[in-house]
Amino acid sequence: MSQYKIIFTGPVGAGKTTAIESISDIPPIKTDATANDMTKIKKSSTTVAMDYGIMNLAGGEKIHLYGTPGQERFDFMWDILITGGIGLILLLDNTRADPFQDMKFFLDSFQKFIAETNVAIGVTQMDLSKKPTINDYHSQLQGMGLKPPVFSVDARAKNDVSLLVQSLLYSLDPGIEE
Amino acid sequence: MKDKRKYPLKVALHGMDGRTYKMMVMYLQGPCKGVAVVVEDLNAEVDMIDADSAKAKTLIEQRLTESARPIIALSLQELTFENILSVRKPIKTDALLFALSEAGAILSAKKTSSDPVRSYTEKTVLSQSQESIAQTESRLQPEKDQLKNQATTTDEQNKTSKHQTAMQFDEGKFDAYIGSIPGLNVNDPKQFANAAYNPKDYFQGYVQSALKVAEAKNQVMRLNSGWKPLIIIPHNHEIWLDADDKLLRAFASLPMNKISGLKMTLTRVGSNLKSIQEDLEKIHNQDVFLWKLAVWTSKGRYPSALDINRAVFLKNWPNFTRLVVTPHALRISALLIGGSRTLPDIIDVLKIKPQYVFVFISAAYALGLVGQAERKADEMFQAPAIKKSEQQGLLSRILGKLRGNKS
Numbered sequence: 001m002s003q004y005k006i007i008f009t010g011p012v013g014a015g016k017t018t019a020i021e022s023i024s025d026i027p028p029i030k031t032d033a034t035a036n037d038m039t040k041i042k043k044s045s046t047t048v049a050m051d052y053g054i055m056n057l058a059g060g061e062k063i064h065l066y067g068t069p070g071q072e073r074f075d076f077m078w079d080i081l082i083t084g085g086i087g088l089i090l091l092l093d094n095t096r097a098d099p100f101q102d103m104k105f106f107l108d109s110f111q112k113f114i115a116e117t118n119v120a121i122g123v124t125q126m127d128l129s130k131k132p133t134i135n136d137y138h139s140q141l142q143g144m145g146l147k148p149p150v151f152s153v154d155a156r157a158k159n160d161v162s163l164l165v166q167s168l169l170y171s172l173d174p175g176i177e178e
Numbered sequence: 179m180k181d182k183r184k185y186p187l188k189v190a191l192h193g194m195d196g197r198t199y200k201m202m203v204m205y206l207q208g209p210c211k212g213v214a215v216v217v218e219d220l221n222a223e224v225d226m227i228d229a230d231s232a233k234a235k236t237l238i239e240q241r242l243t244e245s246a247r248p249i250i251a252l253s254l255q256e257l258t259f260e261n262i263l264s265v266r267k268p269i270k271t272d273a274l275l276f277a278l279s280e281a282g283a284i285l286s287a288k289k290t291s292s293d294p295v296r297s298y299t300e301k302t303v304l305s306q307s308q309e310s311i312a313q314t315e316s317r318l319q320p321e322k323d324q325l326k327n328q329a330t331t332t333d334e335q336n337k338t339s340k341h342q343t344a345m346q347f348d349e350g351k352f353d354a355y356i357g358s359i360p361g362l363n364v365n366d367p368k369q370f371a372n373a374a375y376n377p378k379d380y381f382q383g384y385v386q387s388a389l390k391v392a393e394a395k396n397q398v399m400r401l402n403s404g405w406k407p408l409i410i411i412p413h414n415h416e417i418w419l420d421a422d423d424k425l426l427r428a429f430a431s432l433p434m435n436k437i438s439g440l441k442m443t444l445t446r447v448g449s450n451l452k453s454i455q456e457d458l459e460k461i462h463n464q465d466v467f468l469w470k471l472a473v474w475t476s477k478g479r480y481p482s483a484l485d486i487n488r489a490v491f492l493k494n495w496p497n498f499t500r501l502v503v504t505p506h507a508l509r510i511s512a513l514l515i516g517g518s519r520t521l522p523d524i525i526d527v528l529k530i531k532p533q534y535v536f537v538f539i540s541a542a543y544a545l546g547l548v549g550q551a552e553r554k555a556d557e558m559f560q561a562p563a564i565k566k567s568e569q570q571g572l573l574s575r576i577l578g579k580l581r582g583n584k585s
Contacts, residue, residue, distance in 0.1 A: 004572060023580070057575045086569065086576075095203065097196050122499075128203065130414075138494040147515050149495040160499045162580045163346065167498065167508055169577055173567035174512035174528070176574045 003084050006165065008051070008067040009110065010091035011102045015124045015155030016067035017051045019091060022161040024053025024065055050081060078109065087117040087168045091155065095129040100140050107144065120168035122153030122160070187214040187282050189250075190222030192241075193231030202226070209271045214278050220413065222247065224281045229253035230267070238262070248281035250274075346503040346581070349534070356477050356537065357431065364478045364533045367522070373536060374482035375475065377544065379433050382468075382475040384442050386544065389464060391444060398447045405429055409447060410464075417467045418460055430474035469501045469541045476540035478533030480521060484543065489551050491518035496542060504541065505534045513564070518551055527564060
């Protein structure tokens with residue numbers, strides 16, 4: 001049986017692990033470790049390998065949900081993870097010093113994968129930091145020739161994560177029906 | 179002095195670079211357990227200054243002369259300024275909490291010793307005025323709003339309505355949610371010509387007009403409609419309304435005849451707006467508010483400003499996690515992002531009821547997300563056919579799972 005994957009990526013603390021937990025049918029398998037570098041400023045533990053969750057579909061099919069480690073030193077794993085991926089969910093933390101730089105970094109890193117599939121962007125922590133606004137993100141993306149969905153997302157809210165993934169699926173094919 | 183404040187202190191940070199600023203935001207939220215929140219300077223109660231920054235001296239002098247707010251200075255050295263609460267670096271949580279508590283107590287003492295600030299509305303016209311909103315606004319003197327500082331709050335986490343997740347509708351529930359226009363079947367192509375509405379004939383039009391004025395003036399304004407007052411806070415892109423969705427939905431669908439429309443006035447507001455600060459859950463994001471207002475006004479019709487036979491385009495995806503997600507809205511968005519199309523073409527390609535296309539277009543148009551091709555040349559190019567995914571069945575099953583799972 002084919003391995004179908006949805007990939008969640010983004011910087012440290014953007015909510016990848018939480019987002020996977022929101023829509024996974026199993027408790028996600030986490031590979032967190034105590035943070036002992038700059039990551040510690042953001043949170044006490046961080047993902048050092050990957051997160052993994054599953055969505056069980058009718059008929060026994062499984063969608064594998066993979067979260068990439070946020071730290072750039074693990075980017076050698078990203079190519080392995082995206083093989084067979086349906087599309088990319090990019091989560092950005094709006095409280096970080098330069099979220100646009102983060103966005104550009106991840107869009108560049110996954111450029112080939114996005115060109116072959118698609119991307120949907122979720123901006124987290126907007127209740128803590130109102131700026132940049134969603135419109136600011138669209139302006140930046142237009143400059144890059146991209147028009148993906150960009151939603152404000154609370155990674156703990158299943159509905160938010162669900163809508164973000166739905167937008168990714170419709171971007172792949174607006175003709176699909178439930 | 180003991181600080182018995184119910185709400186977190188609103189603190190403005192000065193003299194900090196971007197990184198330090200973000201860390202202080204998190205420090206106040208984390209180790210300081212949210213006793214204070216960082217807000218914009220306009221809305222702050224307390225100033226916190228990095229006294230070791232290059233401009234520290236100027237900043238402190240400026241604050242001492244121009245503002246009556248308590249000041250907390252963070253420094254590597256012991257400071258000797260009078261009227262300043264000093265915290266030594268490296269900052270210890272206890273020391274900062276103590277300084278914040280002192281600042282809160284100063285504020286409480288000031289509040290009880292002075293007369294309560296009364297809310298006031300600088301009425302420029304009587305409610306019986308027969309003038310339009312635009313005419314009313316033109317009479318306003320360009321006077322600086324001295325109390326603007328107090329008129330808004332950025333205590334974001336208490337604005338529960340503003341950050342509420344979206345409602346996603348399927349077809350069945352949505353029909354009851356928006357209602358219908360008696361005698362009009364918007365789903366009948368023969369009646370398409372009659373399925374248009376002019377937002378200006380409804381509350382929606384007045385709200386849109388008022389938003390533009392408030393935005394242009396960057397001024398807190400109140401729209402008086404003879405119903406519930408609606409307060410526009412342009413610098414935060416927010417609206418405050420003391421009415422629930424049920425009331426708003428009913429009012430949205432009422433046509434404003436000449437008499438009721440002429441009673442609408444827009445007045446400048448300058449106050450501490452106590453009611454707003456105590457009812458933060460009644461604050462809405464402007465886009466979210468306008469979107470649902472358009473949905474309820476449209477009732478499945480499209481804006482008359484759009485030519486149904488000319489292609490429309492979508493500038494970017496709406497922020498669906500905070501909006502009412504009308505049936506098929508995500509599909510329509512994905513289709514229009516791929517290329518401009520006429521409304522009948524969207525209906526035909528997606529094989530959905532016209533009312534769902536019209537209502538989505540109405541809401542997106544209200545937010546300025548939908549435009550119509552200006553040039554004839556734009557209409558000469560046929561929109562690309564939908565590229566059918568080889569995984570359509572699989573994608574459909576994932577969607578089914580997600581829609582069934584929504585909380």
